[in-house]
Amino acid sequence: MDSYAATVARTIGQVLDLVPSARFGTERRSTRMALVLFCAEQGCAGAFSERVLDAVGHELTDSELFVIGTRGHAIMSERGIAVDWNAALPSHSLGIPKLADRITEALFARVASGEVDRLDAVFSEWRPGQGVHVRRRRLFPLDLSGFSRPAGLEAPLLNMSPEALLAELTAGYLHAELCNTALHAFAAENEARMEAMAAAHSQVEQQLSTLQATERIVRQEEITAEIIELAAGETASRAAQTRPRNR
Structure with a gap:
């Protein structure tokens, strides 16, 4: 998905030369922010x-909330936070594109009705050796100034108007970015769960080691007490045998 999103971005950069005045929503007046929050689907993830x-x-409290993840939705309900739209995170990575379709459909419906005009995705990303970090990415409207325009390439041969092609590409790029963020969140949750389980296993081992040490100490104290009792009894028995009898 990283490679696919990068390919779409490069294609957008090529088409931008044919539509130099394209801005796609950057001139809109701000109404309300929408946030796609990628939370945990299951428990045991810390x-x-x-x-x-x-x-x-x-x-x-100020944004329209798209919450992904059953566990995250439950936590927000416990906190009394209202959720505008929610969905479960697929249990398999092959279900991510369908989830992106649903998010895109819900988003475009709200954009068309004028409810929102901005969309940010907030998700967790796992990096080897660095752990899990929370990132935030602007998804809509696209800042077309951030797309590099490759130099030295011939203009592509088009069978449709550049404006229509650019609109299709930006919609595809939004879908690719949603898939990208969802997959990063999917991987990060699994890594977080593994870390939580490893930490719990380590904690159990430490507690077991402490209990075993305590058991040995207690057992040693019991053995010592038994030895003392036996020694005291033996001493008392010998003292009774050596004591002169009264006549």
Whole structure:
């Protein structure tokens, strides 16, 4: 998905030369922000969802919320935070594109009705050796100035108007970015769950080691007490045998 999104981005850069005045929504007046929050789907992942929610902060009450993840949705309900749209994170990576389709459909419906005009994705990303980090990415409207225009390439042969092609490409890029962020969140949740389980296993081992040490100490104390009792009894028995009898 990283490669696919990069390929679409390069193609957009090529088409931009044919539509130099394209801005795609950057001139709109701000109405309301929409946030796609990729939280945990299952438990045993530590504070995975909490870190995502804390990264957003006060914006939870001012934005339209698209919440992905059953566990994250439950945590928000416990906190009394209203959710506008929610969906479960697929249990398999092959289900991610269908999830992106649903998010895109719900988003475009709200954009068309004028409810929102901006969309950010907040998700967790796992990096080898660095752990899980929360990231935020602007998805809509696209800042076309950020797309590089490759130099030295001939203009592509088009069978449709450049404006229509650019609109299709930007919609495809949004879908690719949603798939990209969802897959990063999917991988990060699994890594967080593995870390939580490993930490729990380590904690259990430490506690077991402590209990075993305590058991040995207690057993040693019991043995010592038994030896003392036996020694005291033996001493008393010998003293009774050597004591002169009264006549």
